[in-house]
Amino acid sequence: MKIHEYQAKEVLARYGINVPSSRLASSAEEAGQATQDLGGKAVLKAQVHAGGRGQGGGIKVVNSPDEARPAAAAMLGSNLVTHQTGPEGAPVNHVLVEELADIDRELYLAITIDRDFRGPIMLASSAGGMDIEEVAATRPQDIYMEPLSPILGLMPFQTRRLTAKLGLTGPSAQSATRIMNALYKVFTELDCSLVEINPLIVTGQGELVALDAKLNLDDDSLFRHTDLQELRDPAQEDELEYRAGSLDIAYVKLDGDVGCLVNGAGLAMATLDVTTAAGAMPANFLDVGGGATIEKVASAVSIILSDRKVTRVLVNIFGGILRCDVAASGVVKAYREHGINLPLVVRLLGTNAEEGRTIFAESGLPVTFADNLNDIAAALGQTS
Amino acid sequence: MGILVDENSRILVQGITGREGGFHASACKAYGTNVVAGVTPGKGGQFFEDTVPIFNTVEEAVRETQANVALGFVPPPFAADAIAEAADAEIPLIICITEGVPVLDTVRISRYIENKPVRLIGPNCPGLITPGANCKIGIMPGSIHKTGRVGVVSRSGTLTYEAVGQLTNLGIGQSSCVGIGGDQVIGTNFVDVLKMFNDDPETDMVVFIGEIGGTMEQQAAEYIKKSFGKPLCALIVGSAAPAGKRMGHAGAIITGESARAESKVAALRDAGAVIIPTPADIGPTAKTVFDALH
Numbered sequence: 001m002k003i004h005e006y007q008a009k010e011v012l013a014r015y016g017i018n019v020p021s022s023r024l025a026s027s028a029e030e031a032g033q034a035t036q037d038l039g040g041k042a043v044l045k046a047q048v049h050a051g052g053r054g055q056g057g058g059i060k061v062v063n064s065p066d067e068a069r070p071a072a073a074a075m076l077g078s079n080l081v082t083h084q085t086g087p088e089g090a091p092v093n094h095v096l097v098e099e100l101a102d103i104d105r106e107l108y109l110a111i112t113i114d115r116d117f118r119g120p121i122m123l124a125s126s127a128g129g130m131d132i133e134e135v136a137a138t139r140p141q142d143i144y145m146e147p148l149s150p151i152l153g154l155m156p157f158q159t160r161r162l163t164a165k166l167g168l169t170g171p172s173a174q175s176a177t178r179i180m181n182a183l184y185k186v187f188t189e190l191d192c193s194l195v196e197i198n199p200l201i202v203t204g205q206g207e208l209v210a211l212d213a214k215l216n217l218d219d220d221s222l223f224r225h226t227d228l229q230e231l232r233d234p235a236q237e238d239e240l241e242y243r244a245g246s247l248d249i250a251y252v253k254l255d256g257d258v259g260c261l262v263n264g265a266g267l268a269m270a271t272l273d274v275t276t277a278a279g280a281m282p283a284n285f286l287d288v289g290g291g292a293t294i295e296k297v298a299s300a301v302s303i304i305l306s307d308r309k310v311t312r313v314l315v316n317i318f319g320g321i322l323r324c325d326v327a328a329s330g331v332v333k334a335y336r337e338h339g340i341n342l343p344l345v346v347r348l349l350g351t352n353a354e355e356g357r358t359i360f361a362e363s364g365l366p367v368t369f370a371d372n373l374n375d376i377a378a379a380l381g382q383t384s
Numbered sequence: 385m386g387i388l389v390d391e392n393s394r395i396l397v398q399g400i401t402g403r404e405g406g407f408h409a410s411a412c413k414a415y416g417t418n419v420v421a422g423v424t425p426g427k428g429g430q431f432f433e434d435t436v437p438i439f440n441t442v443e444e445a446v447r448e449t450q451a452n453v454a455l456g457f458v459p460p461p462f463a464a465d466a467i468a469e470a471a472d473a474e475i476p477l478i479i480c481i482t483e484g485v486p487v488l489d490t491v492r493i494s495r496y497i498e499n500k501p502v503r504l505i506g507p508n509c510p511g512l513i514t515p516g517a518n519c520k521i522g523i524m525p526g527s528i529h530k531t532g533r534v535g536v537v538s539r540s541g542t543l544t545y546e547a548v549g550q551l552t553n554l555g556i557g558q559s560s561c562v563g564i565g566g567d568q569v570i571g572t573n574f575v576d577v578l579k580m581f582n583d584d585p586e587t588d589m590v591v592f593i594g595e596i597g598g599t600m601e602q603q604a605a606e607y608i609k610k611s612f613g614k615p616l617c618a619l620i621v622g623s624a625a626p627a628g629k630r631m632g633h634a635g636a637i638i639t640g641e642s643a644r645a646e647s648k649v650a651a652l653r654d655a656g657a658v659i660i661p662t663p664a665d666i667g668p669t670a671k672t673v674f675d676a677l678h
Contacts, residue, residue, distance in 0.1 A: 084628070115598040115635070118569045119491045133640065150492045191486055220634060221486035223461060250632040252625075265566055265632025266540020269595060270663035272624040277662045282624060287632040290523075290541075291404070318542045318549075320525050321407070349549065350525055373546070373664035 001217045002049040003231045006096045008215035011190070012197070015182040018175075018209045022098040031072030032065040034097035040064055042097045046075045048090035049236040051131070051214070052082035058092070061100065068097065091235050101211055106199035107166055108132060109179065111187040114147065120187060122146045122154065122180065124162045128199030154184040168202075175208040176200075190228060191221030240284075244303050247296065249288055251303055256281025258380065259304035259313040259342075261297070261331065263288050263322045270373075271316045278377035283310045290321040297330020298337070305338050312343040312383050314376065317356070324348040324356030332363045345370055345379040386514030386560035387535070387580040387587070388477060388503075389453065393519050396421040396442065396451035396475070398458050398466045400432050405457035408481075408523050409436070412455070415526035416518030421445040442473045455511065455521050456480045463507060464489035471497045471504075479521055480506035480571070487634070490569045497571070504571025508633070510541035510563035516586070522563065524548075532557015534670060535581040537574060538593035539566050539600075539633065543621065543663070547591055550667030556674055559587040566633030568597075574604035582612055588677055589615040591670050592657065596622030597636045597643050605651035615673050618652040619660035620645045 009019040023034035024047075035042040046058035053059050058080045062068040072095050079089030106128035114121040124144045127135045136143055144165045146158040159180045163173040179200065187195050194216040201211045222229050234242045244251030250265060254272075258280050262268035268287045275282045284307065288300045304310060317327045328348070335341075347370040348356040360367045368379040395412065399405035400422025409432060413419045421439060422432045428440035439445035442454065454470035456463065456479065463482040470478045471493075478497075485507040497504055505512065511522015516531040524545055530552045538544040544563050551558065562577050564570055574592070581587045594601040601620060608616060623645035625631050627638040638644055653659050660669045 113487055113491070113568055115568050115600070116603075118494050120488075136640075150488075150495050188488065191488055193487065218487050219630075220460065220484045221488065224486075250630075252629045252631060254624075254626065262542075264540065264542025264545075265636060266538070266543030266593070266595060266621060267546055269540075269621040269625060269631050269636065270543050270546065273621055274663050276624040277664075285625065285629075285631055318545050320523065320542070320545065321404075350528070350545070372550070373662070377664065 001219055001222065001232060002236070003215055003217070004047045004049065004094070004233060005045065005213055006047055006094070007231050008213040009210065011186060011215060012210050012213055015186050017179050017182050018207065019213070020098045020101055020209060020211065022096055025072060025095045025097050026093060027076065028069040028073040031095055031097050032069040035062060035065045035068035038097065038099045041100050042068060043100060044068060044071050044075065045096040045098060046080050046092040047094040047096055048080050048085070048092055049233070050082045050084040050090050052084050053080065056080050056082040058082070093235055101201055101209060102204045103201045104204050105202040107202065108198045109183060109200045110194065110196035110198070111148070111183055111192070112194045117147045119150050120148045122148055122158070122162065122184070124166055126166055128201070132198065148184065154181060172202055172206045172208060179208055191218045191225060192216060193218045240303050240306055244300070247299050249286065249296070249300050249303065252285040253307065254282050254284050256283045257309050257311040259283045259307065259310040260286055260316070261288060261300055261304060261313065262286060262316045263290065263292070263318060263327070267316065267318055271314065274373050274376055275314065275380060278380045280380045283307050288322070292322050292326065292330070294326055294330045294333060297327050298334040301331050301334035302338065305334065305340065310342065312345065314380065315344060315346045316376065317348050319348065319350030319353055319356070323352040324350065325352040325359060328356035328359035332359060332365065335365055341366060343368065343383040345376060345383060347371070347376055386516055387577070387584050388512055388560065388562070389514050389519045389521060390517045391519070393453050393521070394418050394420045394449065394451045395453045395455055395521055396423060396445050396449070398423050398442070398454055398456040398470065400424060400436070400438060401427050402457055406432070408457065411526065412520050415520040417520050420449040421451050442469045442475070446473045446475065451475065453477045453521055454479065456482060458482060460484040460486070464493050467493050467504060468496055471500050471502045474501055476502055478502055478504045479509070479511050480504065481509060481511060481523060482506070483508040485567065487568050490567060494569060494571060505562065506565040506571060508567045509565030509570070510544060512560060512562040514560045515558055524561070528552055529561065530557035533559055533586060533588040534674065535559050535584070535587040535590040536561040537577045537581070537590065538563050539595050539635070540593060543593060546663065547593055547666045551591065551670055554667045554671045556667070556671060559584060566635050568635040574600050575607045578604060578607060578612055582614060587614065589617070589673055591666065592616055592618040594618065594620045594648055595633070595636050596625055596631065596638050596645050597633070599642050601648040602642060602651045605655040605657070608652070608657060609655035615677065616657045617660050617670050617673055618657040619663060619666055620648045620652070621663060
């Protein structure tokens with residue numbers, strides 16, 4: 001789960017990390033007032049769940065409240081397009097109005113899970129303020145990594161090593177050490193999948209301040225962080241993905257016209273690959289899950305059908321815990337409720353496959369049956 | 385016969401009184417698996433299906449039944465505790481089916497078991513099956529399997545069934561099939577399983593099913609190139625997936641170039657694997673390789 005910059009900074013501040021003074025504004029008037037409160041000059045930052053805001057026009061320095069109002073008005077209510085959003089962009093409902101920073105140096109600091117190490121690693125770099133993936137690609141020697149023992153945590157020798165590599169001494173090194181320790185606490189106490197400060201600036205006075213912050217939470221841990229669940233902003237998520245998520249259905253919207261209903265993540269990915277290889281374009285990834293009921297399958301189909309691009313639906317179920325007759329009944333139910341007649345390509349295998357096929361055959365819906373993945377490819381060719 | 389399990393495997397089911405645990409314990413028994421005990425704290429003294437004794441603790445269950453495999457269906461908030469309890473009792477093989485375990489729990493558990501004589505498979509996996517030993521320890525449909533000489537290893541559940549179904553349909557049986565799990569951090573990786581298949585005299589070749597996310601397939605490719613002595617057919621799914629989106633499995637997310645399907649396919653091809661072009665070709669590709677061997 002992603003949260004906004006302003007929320008991430010509130011979390012960091014709670015753990016004792018310096019962040020700039022700021023106000024959250026949801027109208028031009030509020031942005032003007034906030035700029036006034038901060039001394040007449042400020043930076044406006046569009047609050048969206050995506051990076052690359054600068055290039056997209058989502059970050060603007062204003063020199064007076066009169067400049068702030070129209071600048072905020074232009075951002076609020078618009079959709080900000082960055083390289084991390086789709087072409088439709090992400091809606092800007094809030095602007096963070098922040099005091100201007102006195103930047104001497106820009107550093108980078110983050111903790112994430114390293115899959116090879118099977119644990120968290122701390123990443124630090126002197127090349128702050130840049131896209132870290134670009135730094136990793138062009139100058140990997142400028143990224144310093146410390147694997148963190150889940151038993152010992154971040155050790156003093158590691159913070160000494162990192163601060164030295166970052167070229168920090170005296171009070172700046174001490175602040176950096178405090179920030180590193182706080183960041184590790186944030187990461188482990190809140191079950192983050194990523195916590196990133198980019199840039200972590202060194203001011204003219206040698207102070208360290210988190211100028212931007214990103215905090216992603218492990219979805220699987222949210223059951224023990226009910227307070228953090230409230231930080232979710234559905235407006236930043238695809239509407240259908242959000243609806244599916246609340247029903248515990250794994251759904252990812254894609255660009256094609258073939259709606260896909262599958263059980264199991266691996267088989268669902270394989271179904272997309274087969275569809276693409278057949279020259280068709282999948283409209284979505286969807287794993288309806290193992291223990292689905294008729295209602296859950298029907299909800300999944302409703303979500304698929306809510307995507308206006310869908311012109312046909314591919315059902316690929318390997319029945320195990322999920323019985324094929326349950327899947328069939330769910331699909332038929334959703335089709336009846338929506339009163340639609342889009343072509344169906346159906347492949348059922350495993351538990352109660354025959355019963356499932358009978359339900360489809362007797363439904364009167366335009367069904368093409370497939371016995372295997374090759375048949376699916378052929379049938380998709382015929383229904384296009 | 386096959387890897388990891390055999391006729392002497394004695395299964396203990398953690399969470400046997402739950403809906404999923406009960407359903408699958410029953411299906412494992414029906415397949416012929418030797419389910420000797422269940423563990424549900426607070427329900428000790430009862431019996432599962434009148435025959436399998438239920439214990440309050442793993443320690444007690446092991447003492448009374450000599451269970452040597454733990455199969456876990458414990459809900460995510462308690463999964464780490466269940467794995468630790470099984471490891472504490474030194475059960476050599478622990479299989480965690482549970483989906484949705486917080487990654488930091490798995491991270492800590494991995495370290496806890498590191499110096500213990502135990503192996504963890506999963507979490508978020510379908511388990512494993514050795515048809516020749518009538519031993520199914522997991523949630524896969526037993527009926528699609530057939531005893532034979534092809535090893536199957538995969539990060540997925542249903543896609544493994546798809547692969548096995550295609551093999552069996554072409555008359556190709558399996559030595560063992562292992563689902564290692566779809567999470568970011570898992571107990572047993574591809575290389576671990578490939579080493580076992582390499583040493584197993586009853587496995588002639590391997591069908592390997594990877595997916596987008598992480599670099600485990602590249603590590604497997606390095607091992608295959610250096611040390612794997614048997615033919616291997618490889619499929620990587622997720623080439624049609626967009627970057628940055630979690631495709632169901634917590635671990636199936638493209639975070640950089642190496643996490644893409646193309647990078648993995650390239651590494652495996654370079655290692656000498658026979659690449660399975662699409663998921664529809666698992667059976668036919670494996671059959672060509674298998675027939676050339678026999």
